[in-house]
Amino acid sequence: MDLNAVRQERLKWMEWKNIAPLRNAINQLPNIKSSVALGNTVRLTTDEVIDVEELERIARLMMPWRKGPFDLFGLFIDTEWRSDLKYNFLRPHFNLSGKKVADIGCNNGYYMFRFLEDAPAKIVGFDPSALFKSQFDLINHFVKSDIVYELLGVEHLPFYEEKFDVIFCLGVLYHRSDPIAMLKALGQGLEKGGEIYLDTFIIDGDEAHALCPSGSYSKxxxxxxxxxxxxxxxxxxxxxxxxxxxxxxxxxxxxEQRKTDWIESQSLEDFLDPADSSKTIEGYPAPKRGYIRIKKG
Known part of the structure; x- marks a missing residue:
């Protein structure tokens, strides 16, 4: 597979009529000196003057904001997901210092910014979304990190130019119609001795069963x-x-997941049975996630 040809084709996505204004706005952002604090909220501060109202206007053009939260010079982006809860759950289990790290389905890069705390050798995000990349570019314009954001998916990982010591794949597996093929692709992206952190929907049960929703699951x-x-x-x-x-x-x-002013759409409370929160609106078991570490011998 010619990944450079894929990259060139996907650069054209930035010219889409709903994306081009976002790219133009990013290009007009001021170059200021800023500091970043990488706690539960990825927080930017500066001693220089910045038009926060204009920054909010640009950020709201990029809605919905799913992963976060972020604080951009006093502008708090209250994202749908409290991604810090997931990150803090996983944090005791990994050490990224000096390692090559990939985040598959990286969204706007919240987890990748948090990874910077560990000083990994390299961070690469994979996500084929022009909107999420624009959100990332807005934040990284001020963070000025060396994070690489690829408009690629997990299917490109086996052909990528390098392998990774640690791969995160959080909230992606259930979106794939062939989960075993996806897991194989993840394994092909690993360095020898590497490890993968998975987060996916699960159902209770001791047998090797899987729910296959007929139309939707939790909408x-x-x-x-x-x-x-x-x-x-x-x-x-x-x-x-x-x-x-x-x-x-x-x-x-x-x-962890709720409707906020930064998504303007439904969220978890709308996805559950109003009479029984242990079930989805379709009658399936309510969303539960399993956090898994897998390795090859």
Whole structure:
């Protein structure tokens, strides 16, 4: 696969009529000296003068903001997801110092900015979304990191120019109609001895079963399979992994996912049965996530 040809084709996405104004706005951002604090909120500060109202106007053009939160010089972007909760859950389990790290489905880069705390050798994000890349570029204009953002998907990982020591794939697996093929692609992106951190929907059960929604799951139309942990383990074995470690399971709550002024659309409370929050609106078990570390021998 000629990835450079794919890259050149996808650069044209930045010329789409809904994206081009965002790119123009980013190009007009002031060059100022700023500092970044990488806590639960990725926070930017500066001693220079900046027009926060104009910055908010630009940021709102880029809605919806899913992952975060961010504070841009006093402008608080209260994203739909409290991504800090997921990051803090996983943080005790990894050390990225000096390692090459990939984030598959990186969205606007919240996790990648947090990775900077560990001083990895390299960070590369993969996400084929012109909108999310624009959100990333807005923030990185001020952060000025060396993070690489590729408009590529997991299917490009086996052909990528380098392999990674650590791969994060958070909230992607259930969007793929062939999860074993995706897991194989992730494995092909690993350096020898590397590890992958997975986050995916799961259902309870001791047997190797998977829910296959007929139309949507929690109002998400592109959810194909929601496995038990045993089924997920079997997928990983079939994909060539020899280590399968469950780091924990977490029921999604409105503390982590909720409607805010920065999305203007429905969120978790609209996706659950109003009479029984243990079920989705379709009658399936409510969203629960499994956090997994997998390795090859």
């Amino acid at each position: 998400i139309t592109n959810v194909y399979f929601v496995p038990t942990l045993k089924a997920l383990e079997n997928w990983c074995i079939r994909a060539g992994f020899t280590t399968f470690e469950v780091l924990g399971t977490v029921l999604t709550t409105s503390e």
